[in-house]
Amino acid sequence: MGLPRFSRPKGVDGELSPNLYVANCGPAVGLSFDTIASVFSTFGEVKGVYPADDSGARVIVSYFEESAAQAALKALDGHPCPALGGRFLHIRYSIFQPPSQVNDSVPVSLVDSELNIPGIYLLHDFVSAKEEEELLAAVDKMSWKSLSKRRVQHYGYEFCYEVNEYPPGVGLSPHIDTHSAFEGFIFSLSLAGPCIMDFRRYTEGVWPKSASSSDMSVEYPDKSSSFLRRAIYLPPRSMLLLSGEARYAWHHYIPHHKIDMVKDSVIRRGPRRVSFTFRKVRTGPCQCEFPQYCDSPR
Structure with missing residues (x-):
């Protein structure tokens, strides 16, 4: 409740x-x-x-x-x-x-098994505190590219946002990483600060006709559409894996909050959060089981 x-x-x-x-x-x-x-x-x-x-x-x-x-x-x-x-x-x-x-809030899960979304796995303490410190020091020695509300570093293809830095209160709009651009699993390692990640599965097909494989993701549909909703708490040093249904059919996003409510406790976001995101570039058409969410030609 x-x-x-x-x-x-x-x-x-x-x-x-x-x-x-x-x-x-x-x-x-x-x-x-x-x-x-x-x-x-x-x-x-x-x-x-x-x-x-x-x-x-x-x-x-x-x-x-x-x-x-x-x-x-x-x-x-x-x-x-x-x-x-x-x-x-x-x-x-x-x-x-x-x-x-008002819109009903959604309970925030602490472990992946509470979400009831096939294909989501969350590993706590995936890296140690020392490894976290070393990784942050390494990226801070490199150049950042500024977007409207956050900074990124690219490794590989330009549209692959491999490292994302989120200042306090900055989140991520609902989206599905494009099927035609990326294949297989998506990994996201959270460092420095915590956040809440929400997931939505809409009841209708959502892919716009204008989407192309050069887009990293597409933010669809509008808020009036009906959807299932889940949320999970991502602590620092945790690794999130999206696969199968979770990767191909559920929108994921980070609400634009400075504090989050987790099990009736107030969690204040840190001065920064850095996300290492790993994706594999697709070389052929997508053959997923979710065509209503897929932009790849069949």
Whole structure:
């Protein structure tokens, strides 16, 4: 079950509510949810503390009673809070959004067997901490090519993005690596920082007519299409293998977040994440069992 969702207040005072939007407060500024709940519980029973967005510096404090929220807002808004390191909190009321108004979140798996997607394998601690350090040092000695939001290094064919560097909050749009360009397995080694990788399988064929073998991937279809969805946590030094159905029929992507929720725990992405991606260039037409996702001529 996903965490409850709340709307960010739009007015100065907002609408009276048992839920408070609290800025300058959260894991990104060194305050745990337990610490925040303990401080706010002096005004009444706290139902829960939740991330307000992906920043890690804003939270929702949810009370059982509106009177408790009102008392907390009056006492803490715009004043230094000694119990929270003297921070000045900026507080407004927040409104709970019923499930019909938001997209349902998906549970994040820690191991590949929980995904129920044939062909996905995740190996933890594939390299040691020392090997990770040596690999990062090696790539940092080489030249990077800047894209719109991340940097890459190429080995082999130019469109083979063999090394990708992701700054905090930068992800990857949903895509399937083109069938006509690459054959066999796809390996991805995560270094330096963690992330969440999502997988979607759409119910209809998705390959656009304009695709060609020079494209690395194609981002299709639009968000209105129906799909199955899964997600897995990729810790540093882990190796992800995509094969079979997972490689040829499921879109994969990395959400653009600075923090991720994993089993109700907040995981903040590191200052960088470097992905070593290994693919084999195809020399003949694709003969996969998923023609509705395939761009290769039959």
